[in-house]
Amino acid sequence: MNSTLSHVYRTHPIHIQSSNLPDFRSLSYLPDSYTWTAKDDLLFSASASNSNASLPFIDLSRPHVATRVGHACTTWGAFQITNHGVPLRLLEDIELLTENLFRLPVHRKLKAARGDDTISGYGVAPIASFFNKQMWSEGFTVIGSPLNHFHKLWPGYHHKYCEIMKEYEEHMQKLAAKLMWLALGSLGVEENDIESAGMSSDFQGAEAAIQLNHYPLCPEPDRAMGLAAHTDSTLMTILYQNNTAGLQVFRDDVGWITVPPVPGSLVVNVGDLLHILTNGIFQSVLHRARVNHLRSRFSMAYLWGPPSEQMISPLPKLIDSLQSPHYPSLTWKQYLVTKATHFNQSLSFIRNYPSSDQIS
Numbered sequence: 001m002n003s004t005l006s007h008v009y010r011t012h013p014i015h016i017q018s019s020n021l022p023d024f025r026s027l028s029y030l031p032d033s034y035t036w037t038a039k040d041d042l043l044f045s046a047s048a049s050n051s052n053a054s055l056p057f058i059d060l061s062r063p064h065v066a067t068r069v070g071h072a073c074t075t076w077g078a079f080q081i082t083n084h085g086v087p088l089r090l091l092e093d094i095e096l097l098t099e100n101l102f103r104l105p106v107h108r109k110l111k112a113a114r115g116d117d118t119i120s121g122y123g124v125a126p127i128a129s130f131f132n133k134q135m136w137s138e139g140f141t142v143i144g145s146p147l148n149h150f151h152k153l154w155p156g157y158h159h160k161y162c163e164i165m166k167e168y169e170e171h172m173q174k175l176a177a178k179l180m181w182l183a184l185g186s187l188g189v190e191e192n193d194i195e196s197a198g199m200s201s202d203f204q205g206a207e208a209a210i211q212l213n214h215y216p217l218c219p220e221p222d223r224a225m226g227l228a229a230h231t232d233s234t235l236m237t238i239l240y241q242n243n244t245a246g247l248q249v250f251r252d253d254v255g256w257i258t259v260p261p262v263p264g265s266l267v268v269n270v271g272d273l274l275h276i277l278t279n280g281i282f283q284s285v286l287h288r289a290r291v292n293h294l295r296s297r298f299s300m301a302y303l304w305g306p307p308s309e310q311m312i313s314p315l316p317k318l319i320d321s322l323q324s325p326h327y328p329s330l331t332w333k334q335y336l337v338t339k340a341t342h343f344n345q346s347l348s349f350i351r352n353y354p355s356s357d358q359i360s
């Protein structure tokens, strides 16, 4: 994985207090700093859906899969997949790695804490800086090689864990490119449309971050938030969750629904950059993670995007002659900077922004 993305934070640091990380195991009550109300997050008490709507579940080995993927990207901006080709053994390995990482004592995890100048490493989710309450979770971000950090966490065992990460990344990258073609193919986009937009049609050079998340047992789950509502800034995110529910997705006409963990399946989210690339046809999904008092939850997100310096703009093929593009041309790096300032308002901030103006 390339490490340029990590350095967005050199010039635009997101200040988080990783020194404030609690030892969750020792807390038998919910401290005030972790107690969320509607004042802290407008969407905190948005109603849970009482419809029996559920996220599309797509078997990638079945016929007409592109149409189903395209429909899910347009309506929900997310779907669950099975028969995706990622070996179950590898999913079990990455889950074990994640569990072992977060079960280390706090002082050891802090040896691999995020520094001031890079987002890689252990800490609270980068979006924490937008909220005055703390989230009931801890995270570990990998951009580029995890070797340095893993060496500090597991001096004698880091090679094995680095191999697992590498294999996971390779499988995810292949799967992401395949899903991207299913989604774009459903809109009639062809290889030459992608190449004339300056991208490589096999998405060579794509960049990614891997975000490992841990949501410990929580004494008062209804008043706590695991990971606050957000959209990912990616083209697509592929998420593996352990067997504990917690992920929820939001649709204006439905409310929040929980995405049940189905063993061996993966969740796919449309990210903001894919929304931009399709001129708003595909929706980037608002999602969050809730916590519970019975079982710890782990999730592993593969956040996939274009090469960080690659210009992304609405594909001319998807703009009809009566319409102008809704979004300007910008790189993933520029979009991350926008996101670090405007968070969930980023898409509306850049919508109809004149392309020639510098976005900041």
Ligand SMILES: C=C1C[C@]23C[C@@]1(O)CC[C@H]2[C@@]12CCC[C@@](C)(C(=O)O1)[C@H]2[C@@H]3C(=O)O
Pocket (backbone or CB within 6 Å): 005, 006, 119, 125, 126, 127, 128, 141, 208, 209, 211, 230, 231, 232, 233, 234, 303, 336, 339
């Ligand atoms: C490439 C990236 C996407 C991400 C910010 C980051 O630089 C690395 C961490 C990613 C993550 C994971 C948790 C949710 C999220 C919103 C966050 O706070 O950090 C995403 C960021 C994103 O998609 O914007």
Ligand SMILES: O=C(O)CCC(=O)C(=O)O
Pocket (backbone or CB within 6 Å): 211, 213, 227, 232, 239, 241, 246, 247, 248, 287, 288, 289, 298, 299, 301
């Ligand atoms: O834990 C989850 O289910 C959600 C994680 C997530 O949204 C992320 O890492 O971006």
Ligand SMILES: [Fe+2]
Pocket (backbone or CB within 6 Å): 230, 231, 232, 237, 287, 301
């Ligand atoms: Fe996310």
